[in-house]
Amino acid sequence: MESRTPTMQRITIDPITRLEGHGKIEIFLDERGEVANTYFQIPELRGFERFCVGRPVEEMPVLTNRICGVCPEAHHMAAAKAADAVYHVTPPRPARLLRELLYSGFYFTDHTTHFYALGGPDFIVGPDAPLAERSILGVVRKVGLEIGGQVIQARRSGHRVVEIIGGRGVHPATAVPGGMTKGITEEQRAEIEAIGHWAVDFARGSLEIFDRIVLQNPGYRELLEGDAYTDRTYYMGLVDEGMHPNFYEGRVRVVAPDGEPLGTYDPAEYTDWIAERVEPWTYLKFPYLKRVGWKGFVDGKDSGVYVASPLARLNVADGMATPLAQAEFERFFATLAPQPSAGGRHGMVHNRLATHWARLVELLYAAERLVELATDPEITSDDVRAVPTATPTEGVGTVEAPRGTLTHHYWTDDRGLITRVNLVVGTTNNYAPISMSVRRAAQSFIHAGTVVTDGLLNRVEMAFRSYDPCFGCATHSLPGQMPLEVTIHDADGGIVDVLRQHC
Amino acid sequence: MHTAPGDDTTLVLGLGNPILGDDGVGWRVAEALEARIAREGRIDSPRGALPPRVEIDRLSVGGLRLMERLIGYRRAIIVDAVETGTAPPGTVRRVRLDELPVPGQERLASAHDSSLAAALALGRSLGAPLPESPWVVTVEAELGIEVGDRLTAAVEAAIPVATTAVLEVLAQDEARGDEGGTGSCTS
Structure with missing residues (x-):
């Protein structure tokens, strides 16, 4: 990429994947080539409410976990809690413990993945490293194959917890209005406890890696403590x-x-x-x-x-x-x-980049919580459901998704059929701060005559990556790339140049 | 990290989101294959009856989780919707994963995960037994962000075509025996 002159007025970073949605960052420059403003846009899933209306509310925990392939467990839990509220029923304590135990397993997997597959490329490999190195492969090259194996083991462990309690390793299905469809056996409990002990060690090791590679690196410390991401x-x-x-x-x-x-x-x-x-x-x-x-x-x-x-x-x-x-x-x-x-x-x-460290603190908490919940005397109880008897009306269910507070709100008729739905998903909360962080990063790293290098664009991207944003309709992606399109406009809005990678 | 089925079973994986319109076509093809097996007790491919060493599943996730699902299989066929814009909706193609026109194979797949190619490379570097280069049967689709469990007409009509494409790949791999197959095939 080449040097840009101050006459160019608009930069668009266009991270498009097929199903993640068509996220786009637009950066507007003033006459001097300084960043005047930025806009962050992502698509939202349409038609979800229409799809849900008329369906029994007890279907929602299974249906809503299809919204998103990234955090199905979070939607499953928020939906189950909202359905509890619709039926005015409080699940017995063992059921709530089981849900939280499943959820801790999910958190353990999700935070591990984000740190090593997403934060890792920015911090462990480095924001200015060649593009090809900035992946989980580059991370593993840096931290070693042994850690790489542990990352996969960590994911498998978390999935196993979800599978034991949720009935399936992907898209759990056991949380229903009033509790759970099944409990766990002593043997399963013991397996989860063992996973929890291993998870605690893994989380501590991950914090040590962060300490050694990030906190003890003056350049990264500067990013973590400077204003560019604050x-x-x-x-x-x-x-x-x-x-x-x-x-x-x-x-x-x-x-x-x-x-x-x-x-x-x-x-x-x-x-x-x-x-x-x-x-x-x-x-x-x-x-x-x-x-x-x-x-x-x-x-x-x-x-x-x-x-x-x-x-x-x-x-x-x-x-x-x-x-x-x-x-x-x-x-x-x-x-x-x-x-x-x-x-x-x-x-x-x-500083938004501190979110990566905060995520690791939560990783350790989730691991410790696995052990705590798996050793609760009531965790193997059969008392896992309070069968709803009240007339269903309206209810709200909220959990913390890994990427922010997630709220499901349902209204039903007296037969429990959905009449209205409102969701506030984790990332939605962060739309304004993501926009602001991107602007702040752009202002810090893009100036008149700046060479628009790959590393620089990545530093702007890092701003929103720290939020671990979820684009609502994400499921999976083949071939699985995140193309970037950078469109640069002149003062009249005409396109001067289009820079592309992976699209 | 092995979840190996212990033989040379081929995994056929319908990929997609069943409530996101045409993105659900991978699941529907998996369903069509299962229905044929249930009905006929076996699958007749264009080159004769297939052996029963075929496992069919559905998945809604990519990247690392998709790679993890492939561990233990020497051969895999992934059925998925794509939006290339280079062919009419309903067009069925089959390619090797590493022949998909994707530059920068190690780039992040999404805001959350690795690309499947990077995930496979990671898995292999850690010694996981993974398919050499999975086949991908793609269906050109009109992918939107509109929730719904119906396919558009052209994509619905492509289900039998895609199902046959899977059977052909299965037969082709079978004919190659244990070589695993490295050639390309496009249609």
């Missing part, structure tokens, strides 16, 4: 009564950029807290905090833009519910935000 926004996440993150249940806590808690709410009250901003240039709707208000794509305490992500969950928490993860939580904040917040809480970490 926006001071609100954060959101599910917490338990002790204000620790919980992926499966709890209240939603919202914390301001300066660390002051704005409050907590029951997930069923989400419409009291969240509103959606409509912009003329896109059909995407940008959620924001009602109580703070929409002030545009800006950060700060007066702007209602919030983030829901691993970083957000750590920022809103007062600690972790498991001991090893708690120690890592303390190290995370002591390293990146050593000054306490005004209200006495831990400091706030706003």
